[in-house]
Amino acid sequence: MLTNEAYKPINCDDYDNLELACQNNWTLVLTLKNGEQLKAKATEMVSRKNVEYIAIDLSGEVRELRLDHIASFSHPDLGTVVVSESD
Numbered sequence: 001m002l003t004n005e006a007y008k009p010i011n012c013d014d015y016d017n018l019e020l021a022c023q024n025n026w027t028l029v030l031t032l033k034n035g036e037q038l039k040a041k042a043t044e045m046v047s048r049k050n051v052e053y054i055a056i057d058l059s060g061e062v063r064e065l066r067l068d069h070i071a072s073f074s075h076p077d078l079g080t081v082v083v084s085e086s087d
Contacts, residue, residue, distance in 0.1 A: 007051040008068045009086040015067065017081050018054050019045055030056070030065065030073045 009015075021028055021042035030038045040056035046064060047053070053064040067083070074080040 007066065009052070010067045010070075011084045011086055014081055014083045015045075015052070017078055018042065018067070018073070021073075021075060021078070022054065024077075026075050026077070028056075028073045028075050031071045032065070032069050033071045034069070 020026075022044050025041055025043065027039060027041050030040065032038070038056070038058060040058040040063070043055045043057050043062070045052065046055055052067045054067060054070075055062060055064050068085070070083050072080055072082045
């Protein structure tokens with residue numbers, strides 16, 4: 001995925017669910033739009049140059065995912081959330 005593409009903000013409810021996952025250090029199953037699937041602990045939300053990211057702990061490796069690159073995420077307390085773009 002190109003990282004220089006324009007950022008498309010995600011739906012506020014989806015953002016709030018990701019924020020909740022970070023606050024609780026939940027382990028999420030994330031599916032990215034490129035088909036990659038990750039199981040990682042949500043650690044914090046990061047905003048840099050008008051682009052929003054979620055920082056995840058992937059087996060000790062910290063990685064930042066652009067929110068608009070996430071297709072869906074799931075956790076037993078949330079169910080599966082299909083990420084949609086903000087209107």
